[in-house]
Each structure stands twice: as C-alpha cells, then as structure tokens.
Amino acid sequence: MKNIMNTKMLLTLSLASLFVACGGSSNSSSSSSSSSGQGGSMARFAISGDYLYTINEREMNILEIKDASKPKKVSKIHVPFDVETLFSYNNTLYVGSNSGMYIYDKSTPTQPTRIAEFSHAQSCDPVVVADDVAYVTLNQGSECWMGRGGVNRLEIVDVKTPSNPKLIKAIDMFEPSGLGVDGNNLFICDGSNGLRVYGISKKDNNGTVDVSLTPKESLTNIDCYDVIAQKKHLVISNDKNIRQFSYETFPMEELGQIK
Amino acid sequence: MKKTVSITALFMRTLFSTTLLWAFNGCGIEYRDNPNCNYISLEEFRSNGVEIVEPKEISQAGKIYVYKNTLLVQEVDQGIHVIDNSDKKNPIPKAFIKIMGNLDMAVKEGYLYIDSYMDLVVLDINNLEQINIVNRKENTFSYDPYQRAGNFSYYFDCGEYNQSKGILVRGAK
Numbered sequence: 001m002k003n004i005m006n007t008k009m010l011l012t013l014s015l016a017s018l019f020v021a022c023g024g025s026s027n028s029s030s031s032s033s034s035s036s037g038q039g040g041s042m043a044r045f046a047i048s049g050d051y052l053y054t055i056n057e058r059e060m061n062i063l064e065i066k067d068a069s070k071p072k073k074v075s076k077i078h079v080p081f082d083v084e085t086l087f088s089y090n091n092t093l094y095v096g097s098n099s100g101m102y103i104y105d106k107s108t109p110t111q112p113t114r115i116a117e118f119s120h121a122q123s124c125d126p127v128v129v130a131d132d133v134a135y136v137t138l139n140q141g142s143e144c145w146m147g148r149g150g151v152n153r154l155e156i157v158d159v160k161t162p163s164n165p166k167l168i169k170a171i172d173m174f175e176p177s178g179l180g181v182d183g184n185n186l187f188i189c190d191g192s193n194g195l196r197v198y199g200i201s202k203k204d205n206n207g208t209v210d211v212s213l214t215p216k217e218s219l220t221n222i223d224c225y226d227v228i229a230q231k232k233h234l235v236i237s238n239d240k241n242i243r244q245f246s247y248e249t250f251p252m253e254e255l256g257q258i259k
Numbered sequence: 260m261k262k263t264v265s266i267t268a269l270f271m272r273t274l275f276s277t278t279l280l281w282a283f284n285g286c287g288i289e290y291r292d293n294p295n296c297n298y299i300s301l302e303e304f305r306s307n308g309v310e311i312v313e314p315k316e317i318s319q320a321g322k323i324y325v326y327k328n329t330l331l332v333q334e335v336d337q338g339i340h341v342i343d344n345s346d347k348k349n350p351i352p353k354a355f356i357k358i359m360g361n362l363d364m365a366v367k368e369g370y371l372y373i374d375s376y377m378d379l380v381v382l383d384i385n386n387l388e389q390i391n392i393v394n395r396k397e398n399t400f401s402y403d404p405y406q407r408a409g410n411f412s413y414y415f416d417c418g419e420y421n422q423s424k425g426i427l428v429r430g431a432k
Contacts, residue, residue: 037326037366045365045372052365052372054400061400068370068381071396228325233347235330237320242332244347255347258332259316 040226040237041126041178046088051109053093055079055086060095062110074110089129092162096127101136103162115163130181131202132160133168133211137176137188152176154188158209168211178226178237185247186213187234189224195236197250216250298424299359305397308359308375309382311390314340314352326366329384339364339373343387353387359428376426377402402426 036047046053050066051074060079064072085096093104093112100119104112118136127136134157152173158166175191184200198213226237234245234252242258317340321333330344338358343351360376369385370393379399383391404420404427420427 035368037324037329039324039363039365040322042322043324043363043365045363045374047365047367047372052367054363054374056362056400056403059401063372063379063396063399065367065370065372065381068368068383069393071372071379071381071394071399073396073399225320226323228323230325235323235325237323237332239320241317242320242323242330242342244344244350246347256350258330258342258350258352 038228038230040228040235041087041128041180042085042226044084044086046086046093048088048093048106049109053086053088053106053112055083055095058083060086060104060112062112064110077112085126087127087129092129092159094127094129094134096125096136098125101125101127101134101157101165103159103165105162116165118157118165118167126178128179128181129159130183133157133200133202133209134159134165135179135181135186137173137179139175139177139191154179156211156213160209166209168209171213178224180227180229180234182229182231185216185229187227187229189222189227189236192223194218194220194222195224195227197247197252217252219252297428298421298426299428300425304359304376304426304428305378305395308378309373309380309392309395310357311382311392312355312357315355322363324364324366326369326371326384329366329387331364331366331371333361333364339371341384341387341390354390356382356390359426374400376400 039045044055050064052063052065054061058079058081060077061073062075064074079095080097080099080102082098083095084098087094091105091107093106095102095104100117102114103116105115106112125136125138127134136155136157138151138153138155140152152175154171154173154176156168158168173188173190174193176188177191178189180187186198186200188196190196196215197217199216201212201214203210222236222243223239224236225239228235232246232248234247236243244255245252246255317332317334319335321335324331328343328345330342330350332340332342334340338361339356340352341354341356343353358373358375362374364371364373366384369383371382371384373380377398377400379396380392381394383393
C-alpha cells in the first residue's frame with residue numbers, strides 16, 4: 001500500500017515539477033502588520049501576527065514565532081500538490097497553484113481551513129490582494145507543451161466574500177508573472193514585454209463590483225521576475241540586478257540599480 | 260528524514276524523468292545532471308549550511324523582500340544578499356548569507372526566518388554589521404531531495420537518493 005502511495009505521489013510530483021517548471025511563478029505577503037516586512041508576489045512564506053505560514057508543493061506549515069529564539073511548529077496541513085505562492089490578507093490566505101487559487105480562512109491562526117477554490121486553465125500563477133480584489137496572473141509559459149491550451153492573462157476577482165470569489169474580468173497579457181499592488185497602482189511583470197503599470201479604478205454598483213485598469217506606464221527594457229510596491233517605492237528583481245523606482249509621479253523616476 | 264522512497268517509486272520516477280527528458284527537452288526545462296549533485300553529511304549541513312560572509316555581486320536575482328530599510332535579495336540556489344537600502348539612490352550591500360537549500364524568507368521584528376532544506380533557521384538582522392544565527396529548528400519541513408530551486412525552470416535530477424549519505428545538495432558544496 002505504501003509503495004503504491006509513494007509511486008502515485010512521485011508520479012504526481014514528477015508531473016507537478018514539470019508543470020511548475022514552466023513559466024515560473026510564486027508569491028508573497030504584503031498585507032502584514034508593520035512589524036513584519038513585505039515580500040514579492042512569488043513568496044512561499046507569509047507572516048501574519050505571531051505566525052509564519054509556509055507552503056511547499058504538498059504541505060502548509062504553521063509556526064508560532066512570538067519568540068524568535070523559540071519558534072514552535074504548531075500545525076501542518078495538506079495542500080494541493082501544485083501550490084506555488086502564498087499571500088496573507090486580513091483573515092485569509094491566498095494560495096496560488098497551477099490549477100487555481102485557493103482561499104483559506106485563518107480566523108483560527110493555527111488551523112487554516114480551505115473555504116474556496118477558484119479554478120482556471122493550467123497555468124502558473126501568483127496572486128496579490130488589495131481592497132477586497134484579488135489579482136491573479138496566469139502564465140502558460142510560452143515554451144511549454146502544456147501551455148497550448150493555457151492562457152496568458154490577468155484575472156481580477158472580487159473576494160469581498162472570500163468563500164465566494166467572483167471573476168470580475170480577465171485581461172489578456174503577454175507572459176505575466178510577478179505582480180504587486182499598492183493603493184490604486186498595479187505593477188505587472190509581463191515577460192519580454194517588460195513591466196506594465198496600471199491605474200486601478202474600482203466601482204461598487206449595489207454589490208456588483210467593477211474594476212477597470214488604465215495603462216499608466218510601460219517599461220520594456222526590464223526582464224522582471226518579481227516586484228514589491230510599497231509607499232511609492234518599487235523594487236524589481238530583474239535577473240542580473242535589482243532596479244528601484246519612485247512612483248510619486250508618472251512616468252516613474254528610476255532611483256538606481258543594485259548589482 | 261523519514262522519507263523513504265520505494266524501489267517501485269524510484270523506478271517510476273527514473274522512468275518518468277527519462278521519458279520527460281526525452282519528450283520535453285524543448286519545453287524550457289533544464290536538467291541539471293549528476294556533476295552538480297553532491298552529498299554532505301547531516302553534521303556538516305547543520306554546522307556549515309548557513310554562513311554569513313562578505314557581500315558579493317548579484318548574479319541571478321530571485322525573490323525579494325523589504326523590511327524597513329533593509330532589502331533582501333535571494334541569489335538563486337546560493338543564499339540571500341543583505342542590503343542597507345536607507346538611501347535608495349545609494350544602497351549599500353552589507354553581507355551575503357550563504358544558505359544551502361533555501362527557497363524563501365520573511366522578517367518579523369528584526370528576525371529573518373529562512374528555510375534551509377528541512378530546517379528553519381532564524382537570524383538576527385537588527386544590526387546589519389553583525390548578523391547572527393539565533394536558532395535552528397531542525398526538521399521543520401519535509402525533506403525533498405528533488406526540491407526545485409524556487410520557481411526557476413529546471414528539474415534537478417540526481418538519480419536515486421541515498422539517505423545514508425546525508426543531504427543531497429544542489430550546485431557546489
């Protein structure tokens with residue numbers, strides 16, 4: 001029995017590795033308290049309160065980190081095998097996977113429970129959330145065999161009721177990966193199309209939420225993997241270096257590069 | 260370290276990797292073969308797996324993390340660059356944390372939490388001039404000898420994992 005289980009798991013993992021390997025995406029924890037920092041959208045670690053949440057391809061580990069010198073593992077839960085990214089938002093955790101976005105409730109911090117699954121085509125996809133709206137990029141990986149039926153797009157999802165996510169709209173992209181949101185600015189790494197910046201405008205018409213994006217700026221000389229946008233300061237992981245911009249005004253001002 | 264891999268599973272895995280290698284060679288997946296596969300003992304892993312060294316240049320930037328004025332940049336498969344970003348026009352690299360098997364990082368109240376294969380390691384980064392390891396929580400995560408390096412496009416094939424030899428490390432020792 002164990003052999004069968006192992007075989008099944010490894011087969012699944014072999015496949016998972018292959019799928020995951022295409023495109024490359026993972027995620028972060030942006031809406032954390034001021035005592036913790038902020039990761040990019042590709043993070044697999046997220047801190048919320050006194051807890052550190054981590055995911056790998058098959059499990060979520062929850063650690064209590066009230067005392068840094070004595071971290072305590074408090075629980076482990078099974079997650080879908082193809083999960084890639086983790087984002088903490090209020091009482092929820094958003095898990096990006098190859099087959100969809102999973103939402104966990106963490107009202108009981110040590111026992112997150114899955115409350116929703118938002119499925120989509122097989123793609124690689126980080127997710128970030130702001131103002132009750134989730135932004136998910138789907139990247140088929142242009143060179144992936146499995147991507148032929150996949151998509152390259154941004155999905156905008158109403159998550160005001162996290163147990164019932166609703167697609168607001170989907171926008172075609174070139175090859176999107178890491179993304180970041182700050183206030184009404186959305187930053188998306190879009191493969192060889194570079195970095196795209198959009199202005200977000202959200203309207204709530206009697207419970208029906210609409211979000212429209214207005215292109216603000218596009219930087220094509222960037223090969224970005226991940227971004228962090230906070231306090232008008234943008235950090236971009238750009239393969240061989242790090243680039244930093246200020247977005248007090250548009251077009252953005254480049255502050256410098258780190259090699 | 261409880262993970263045991265059955266003969267059948269290994270056979271299937273090998274069969275699968277071989278098949279996949281053959282079938283999807285043009286799919287953007289790079290196979291890193293045996294020259295990069297090294298074993299180290301658990302003792303060596305636990306004593307030298309995380310090391311604070313002089314800053315160095317970025318060669319493949321992975322994940323990034325901002326904590327107050329500190330910017331952390333993952334060097335894929337190697338560790339984490341620690342940068343003083345107080346003056347964003349003139350950031351100063353302060354140290355490099357060499358880490359075996361690192362996939363991610365997060366900071367709370369001046370303490371950096373990282374994974375190093377199956378261990379969780381906590382470092383005090385309150386003073387960038389003097390970064391210290393404050394705790395290692397062994398076997399926090401499942402050990403996966405075939406762990407991918409973050410989200411980068413290669414599948415690491417080191418053949419059959421031999422638990423008695425210790426930890427299978429990617430890249431150079």
